Amino acid sequence: MWSKPTSRTLIDDALQLHYEDLCRAMVRRGHTAGISQEIVHDLYLRLTGKPRLPENRSLIRAFLVRACANLGIDRLRREQFERKLFSGSAEEALTVPQPVIDAESLADREHRLNILRQAIMKMSLQRRQVFLASCIGDLNSEEISKRSGITKNMVDRHLRKAYLHCLECLEDTL
Numbered sequence: 001m002w003s004k005p006t007s008r009t010l011i012d013d014a015l016q017l018h019y020e021d022l023c024r025a026m027v028r029r030g031h032t033a034g035i036s037q038e039i040v041h042d043l044y045l046r047l048t049g050k051p052r053l054p055e056n057r058s059l060i061r062a063f064l065v066r067a068c069a070n071l072g073i074d075r076l077r078r079e080q081f082e083r084k085l086f087s088g089s090a091e092e093a094l095t096v097p098q099p100v101i102d103a104e105s106l107a108d109r110e111h112r113l114n115i116l117r118q119a120i121m122k123m124s125l126q127r128r129q130v131f132l133a134s135c136i137g138d139l140n141s142e143e144i145s146k147r148s149g150i151t152k153n154m155v156d157r158h159l160r161k162a163y164l165h166c167l168e169c170l171e172d173t174l
Contacts, residue, residue, distance in 0.1 A: 011047045015040070018061050025065050026072055039071050046071075112173045119169035123162060130155055131162035 015022075019040060026036030043064065047053075054063050120128055130148065133139045141159070145152040 008048060008051060010053060011044070011051055014053060014060050014064065015044050015047075018064050021061065022064055022068050026068055029069060029072055031072055031075075035075070036072075039068050039075060042071055043067050108173070112170060115169055115173060116166060119166050120162075123165060126150070127158045127162050130158040134159055 022040045022043070023033065023036045026039050027033060031039065046067075053060055120131065123131065126148070130144055130150075133144045133147070134141075139147070141152050141155045144155045148155070
């Protein structure tokens, strides 16, 4: 049923041909015209990332409508979750007690940050890059491996040694 990877030209042609139908289908499912267009554009981006369409050309429109409907459902669920998550008011947020930070703990935190900065700067360039990509860039080992051109095992080894190095340097302050 599924073809080998579809060319981008076929995806472009299919979406241009059915664009208005897809937008109307999303409006019928309760989305605004603007959101409907965003859903169709999201579908296009996903299809160009993994370019596959049904081999049977008569099924392409139905496939595209179903894919848009699924993206629309996902979008509605995410919006409902976000509304629930961010439903509090500013007044409610102000009533939440804030932790009190005294001058001593603030100075101690600054001291530990300085030690941590020095520890990071003592690392080899590659270990430092891997460590920062993980901690600050929020990348996992596989992503770091792909971007840096080293194996995943080497990335994991760098991360282990970097964390141990930081802990050793901070040992007296903990």
